[in-house]
Amino acid sequence: MQQIINFIVRNKNFLLYVLLLIISLVFTVRSHSYHQSRFFNSSNWITGNIYETSHGISSYFGLTKENKRLVEENKMLRDLLFNKKTNTPVELDTANIRYTIVSGKVIKNSYSDPRNYITINIGKKDSVQPDMGVITAKGILGIVENVSNKFATVQSILNENSNINAKIKNTDHFGSLIWDTQQYNTAQLVDIPRLVPLTIGDTIVTGAMSSIFPENIPIGTIKKFNLDTSNSFYYIDVALFNDMTNIKNVYIIDNINRPEILELESNTVTNDQ
């Protein structure tokens, strides 16, 4: 016993080091596997408020550009509205609403790591929940991962864990959108079968398989495509519409039917077993 205590006292620094190293490795490896259980993320109160303060100062510098972008988006939406074939006034029947949208602002963005997260300034208080889709006026951005009262972190599509259902516009050939961690303006679309005719410049949009994003949200255009190692699927480089380095206003999409879809899917799985 005496010897054990002596050993501990003699090597206390080393033991402390090993202990702390193991703690941090456990946290790191755990969040590699379960993406929902990250304890430390910038959506908490302290970091959120610091980022919000810094954003409050720096956001003044881009106001003109941001206003211009918003006006352009409004113009596009008005175009859509005026050129709709039916000339009935816009109906707002709650039975027809499938998605609700909240808007937020990015207060922290990163795009140079293998796993990038974006922090936004709305949270539980504004009824943001994990697994909601996040988009900008130009296209898809990511999926909400952690939520605190006032803030939320978003797993960006520039994240090696990201995996989003996507398809080629105007067809029903779908695949998964992933990121190979190389370039911040390019993501990869995989699992598109070889028989699909592709051309460089084709538009990629979100698919209908996802319960998170509505169908047909723009993602990017095909920049380059090759067959993958199995020679039966394409490996497609997608040039993203979004400039991931410069994002201010985002929209968070809540699919009202999502709980029902999930419940149904889990019932189906349990019935199968």
Place this chain on the structure above:
Amino acid sequence: MISSSYFINVVRFTLLVLVQVLVFNRLNFFGFINPMVYILFLYWYPIKENRAVFIGLSFLLGFFIDFFSDTMAIHAASTVTIAYLRPAIMRFVFGVNYEFQSFRLGNATRAQQITFLALLIIVHHMVFFALEIFSLANILLILKKVLAIGLSTLVLCLLFSSLFSVRKE
């Protein structure tokens, strides 16, 4: 005297965390270079303090950076590693005489200071990017990042350390 050294370390800790997350994490020079200047805390920290406290503080420092940058606990792991290895690195750079009472970092030669800082940075970045990328297949990418980011960290840390030089006591 003791309370002022505590005070200086607390201020340093806070300022370095803030500068790191609000300025240097957003630099993205050439798209991926974000220097990690918070390593200066370990460079400046008094030599004769309790080692266990130092290791604990370094862990906390890395942890705060992780909090802000959503990097799980990679910063914490790499910072605590260099905190543990610091005495060994110092013995290597300054020889045995760093253990004497009269030794001060400010009295060492410029070359020694730079070597000390560079070794801290290299070890830190090796651990950091090995954990971040987490695959041996990408060893070239790891080396590229260690080299590019390490160099920028070193330059910035040297600039900072000459701006806020340790007082010759």
